[in-house]
Amino acid sequence: EVQLLESGGGLVQPGGSLRLSCAASGFTFSNYAMSWVRQAPGKGLEWVSGISGSGYTTYYADSVKGRFTISRDNSKNTLHLQMSSLRADDTAVYYCAKDIRNLDTFDIWGQGTLVTVSS
């Protein structure tokens, strides 16, 4: 069964850092680009960052560029999102998502992990 399982969410103070992880199973992880998508409470979906299957190419939304870093470990079938200089408006459920190609269509989503930025 194809599955994505996020972890690492929690409560963090403004200006703090947090690292999210996404464990993938049931497919050849290195063959697919992956992305992080977030959803603030009661709000819509926002694409955050994407990474190619090899990990060599990364993409970021303007809202997180310079603060977030996406990476992957293909030997461990794991996707990461390192978040720093966190702000209140980064509060959201963060989903990892598997792309069918490269940064355009997500066919598999995790259950999400909640990040709350508050003092």
Place this chain on the structure above:
Amino acid sequence: QSALTQPASVSGSPGQSITISCTGTSNDVGDYNYVSWYQQHPGKAPKLMIYDVSDRPSGVSNRFSGSKSGNTASLTISGLQSEDEADYYCSSYTSSDTLVFGGGTKLTVL
């Protein structure tokens, strides 16, 4: 990158058809056929319903269809059923090598 424009809400009775629009620009919807639609029930992860403007993933009902004209994409749901009540989001690849979502549309089945 501004969000794609969707109506905040649409409604329809069981058995009817509804259409949700998704308006972008020539830098996203208008220039690429990488438009997708996602269904999201409360408290659940999004589910892919349509990709590449009009293709359906395996297992998605043929009551769901997609189309595009110029800078506007559309999702049509025919034979509306109670389980179709959910939030729907469009997305598009952009010329900036990013992806943009629409603001979301709440579908109410009356």
